[in-house]
Amino acid sequence: MHKPSLEVCLSPALLHLYDTNDAVVVIIDIFRATSTITAALHNGAKCVIPVASVAECITIGNSIPNSITAGERDGKIAEGLQHGNSPLEYPSHFIKDKTLVLTTTNGTRLLHMVQGASEIVIGSFLNLGALCGYLRSQNKKVLLGCASWKDKFNLEDTLFAGAVIHELQDAFEVGDDSARAAKHLYARTGGGNFIEFLKDSSHYKRLSAFGLQKEMEYCVIPDQHPVVPVLQGREIIVR
Amino acid sequence: MHKPSLEVCLSPALLHLYDTNDAVVVIIDIFRATSTITAALHNGAKCVIPVASVAECITIGNSIPNSITAGERDGKIAEGLQHGNSPLEYPSHFIKDKTLVLTTTNGTRLLHMVQGASEIVIGSFLNLGALCGYLRSQNKKVLLGCASWKDKFNLEDTLFAGAVIHELQDAFEVGDDSARAAKHLYARTGGGNFIEFLKDSSHYKRLSAFGLQKEMEYCVIPDQHPVVPVLQGREIIVR
Numbered sequence: 430m431h432k433p434s435l436e437v438c439l440s441p442a443l444l445h446l447y448d449t450n451d452a453v454v455v456i457i458d459i460f461r462a463t464s465t466i467t468a469a470l471h472n473g474a475k476c477v478i479p480v481a482s483v484a485e486c487i488t489i490g491n492s493i494p495n496s497i498t499a500g501e502r503d504g505k506i507a508e509g510l511q512h513g514n515s516p517l518e519y520p521s522h523f524i525k526d527k528t529l530v531l532t533t534t535n536g537t538r539l540l541h542m543v544q545g546a547s548e549i550v551i552g553s554f555l556n557l558g559a560l561c562g563y564l565r566s567q568n569k570k571v572l573l574g575c576a577s578w579k580d581k582f583n584l585e586d587t588l589f590a591g592a593v594i595h596e597l598q599d600a601f602e603v604g605d606d607s608a609r610a611a612k613h614l615y616a617r618t619g620g621g622n623f624i625e626f627l628k629d630s631s632h633y634k635r636l637s638a639f640g641l642q643k644e645m646e647y648c649v650i651p652d653q654h655p656v657v658p659v660l661q662g663r664e665i666i667v668r
Numbered sequence: 669m670h671k672p673s674l675e676v677c678l679s680p681a682l683l684h685l686y687d688t689n690d691a692v693v694v695i696i697d698i699f700r701a702t703s704t705i706t707a708a709l710h711n712g713a714k715c716v717i718p719v720a721s722v723a724e725c726i727t728i729g730n731s732i733p734n735s736i737t738a739g740e741r742d743g744k745i746a747e748g749l750q751h752g753n754s755p756l757e758y759p760s761h762f763i764k765d766k767t768l769v770l771t772t773t774n775g776t777r778l779l780h781m782v783q784g785a786s787e788i789v790i791g792s793f794l795n796l797g798a799l800c801g802y803l804r805s806q807n808k809k810v811l812l813g814c815a816s817w818k819d820k821f822n823l824e825d826t827l828f829a830g831a832v833i834h835e836l837q838d839a840f841e842v843g844d845d846s847a848r849a850a851k852h853l854y855a856r857t858g859g860g861n862f863i864e865f866l867k868d869s870s871h872y873k874r875l876s877a878f879g880l881q882k883e884m885e886y887c888v889i890p891d892q893h894p895v896v897p898v899l900q901g902r903e904i905i906v907r
């Protein structure tokens with residue numbers, strides 16, 4: 430049987446090298462946009478609206494009843510917004526039935542760049558198993574899209590891509606060297622203790638300076654929030 | 669003491685993210701341009717002139733006495749040229765004192781894209797030790813530039829970057845996540861048996877179909893040709 434391909438785009442700046450037509454594209458922004466989106470939706474948020482700018486976040490927030498505006502710049506809640514960009518900020522009793530309007534830079538940009546995809550879904554360690562089960566059930570080619578950091582390769586998004594490939598390599602054709610490299614990075618962790626592996630990364634160091642260690646530790650715990658968020662129009666909802 | 673930074677650019681499409689001003693930039697195209705350039709120069713070639721197109725290769729070849737035009741397309745000597753792109757084709761008795769005009773796609777393109785560098789040098793497993801000794805002696809920031817394959821990340825160039833980082837990490841600040849990932853890939857090989865590691869790569873598979881296994885095996889043997897090729901004007905010469 431012909432297996433669908435599984436590839437990894439390491440940066441939005443490389444997205445043009447991939448054919449996303451009819452692919453399931455997984456947006457990955459481990460620290461922390463896609464982790465936060467997954468947690469908020471699993472905890473009962475009605476939907477998440479990802480936006481690029483703080484101004485847009487405020488405008489859309491004002492137009493939707495029972496909404497929360499959220500986003501950070503340099504590790505602090507951005508001026509004019511109400512909440513930050515951590516999965517721990519959105520427990521069920523707070524976020525249930527609300528719309529989360531979230532501004533993030535890297536993840537949102539990649540999400541809006543993808544053209545012609547069959548579906549755009551959200552990936553994080555928090556929904557690793559649910560995501561892999563879903564991708565397996567679709568039997569379509571998959572592109573794992575790392576949001577990266579201002580187009581620069583990052584270790585945490587690629588490590589997560591490696592975790593997905595590790596789970597799915599029996600059912601997919603590992604299609605490019607990026608995917609093979611991601612698999613090797615995952616193997617370097619021995620399949621666990623991700624945070625130790627990531628303590629040497631640029632993003633861990635940057636966010637640690639803002640005191641966000643606990644948030645990052647949470648972001649790499651697999652399967653805390655087993656949902657598959659999917660983009661429909663401008664909204665991300667639970668599939 | 670402040671250590672200079674050591675970074676890895678995984679693809680020419682990411683080069684704009686790096687500041688190459690006053691950096692020593694290492695061009696890496698393991699299969700096979702930078703391996704061939706290193707071997708030819710160590711074997712006594714007067715210089716190598718890298719060019720982008722077959723037509724340019726012929727024109728320049730015609731204008732230089734005692735020159736050889738070389739380059740491949742799809743694993744065969746390109747029409748109108750005299751020789752191919754393998755380090756094994758340029759033994760001393762053949763190439764000594766000749767000018768090698770070499771057309772390659774990925775390596776040449778990256779080389780011509782680099783702006784403002786202190787120096788542009790050529791890296792391959794064949795000159796790994798000599799290159800690392802030279803970089804160490806310069807005490808300047810270094811960018812390891814992977815030529816990649818039509819802008820797509822490749823395993824062999826990144827593995828070589830990892831080998832360089834492994835050698836130099838005591839003297840340099842490992843500056844970005846690309847460099848950290850390259851180091852992890854190198855560690856996956858246990859520091860040797862590179863060809864086994866690369867048998868799973870896209871490029872190995874592609875070139876194997878043209879019967880070039882022996883050439884690729886040669887390209888990953890460290891220190892067969894301990895010279896440091898450097899770009900001066902349009903020529904690559906031994907430093």
